[in-house]
Amino acid sequence: MEHSKKGRARRRNPMDPTVEGKRRATIMKRVHMARKRGERIQVTFDEKGQPEGKHGDELMSWIGVLAREHVPIWIQDWRSRDLDGLKEIIWKETVTSFTVEESFRNTCLKSCGEAARNFRYDLYKTFVEEFINEESVWTRPKKVIDNYPNIEEEDWMKFVQYRTSSQFQQLSDRGSEIRTNNEYSSRGGRDGYRKLDQEMFKKNKKWEKRDGLWLEQQTGPDGELKM
Secondary structure: OOOOOOOOOOOOOOOOHHHHHHHHHHHHHHHHHHHHOOOOEEOEEOOOOOEEHHHHHHHHHHHHHHHHHHOOOOOOOOOOHHHHHHHHHHHHHHHHHEEOOHHHHHHHHHHHHHHHHHHHHHHHHHHHHHHOOOHHHHOOOHHHHHHOOOOOHHHHHHHHHHHOOHHHHHHHHHHHHHHHHOOOOOOOOOOHHHHHHHHHHHOOOOOOOHHHHHHHHHEOOOOOEOO
16 A cells, blocks of 8 residues: 655655656756766855855755765664765765865765755655554555665665654654744745845845844744744
């Protein structure tokens, strides 16, 4: 039985071929065309070390592709030293396609870890949470097989085993409690703080503290804070 969960993921459905597949195909095509010409895509960073502009968006999309295709879905801690070899592969893949200085290595790898975590969250919300007591949850969904052939059956079983464990449930409950106690929810969306920060800079808004950036993100068009 094909199982999927609709309407509860915090972003777009990651298995939607009209969204995820199209975005991935577009960035892959651009990167490979540049490689064939012996070129790398030039990326600039703002004063806070964040990639900016169209090429910055392409870099972040490329890092997202690498996260989904190379980072095992069953890992629990991106900071583990056991992943140093994998991080080196991802970094080399990045600088082969983009001109990124070594000083921005940690920024790129941190973004990769965040993208991988978000991907695992989407997989869990879409294919596991609602079906946690069903036998079919242990079998890779067809949409996962079709869109992410790098995720093998063993990977999926290890992923489900952890996501159905008491350890994960405790962490999940703790996260839910923190979110419940947070008075305001974020309105940043994809790459929210990075893009909002750069948009504010263009408007010549000077913010001394990150609190000002947070406040701007929580404010709607009517000037009111969104609960």
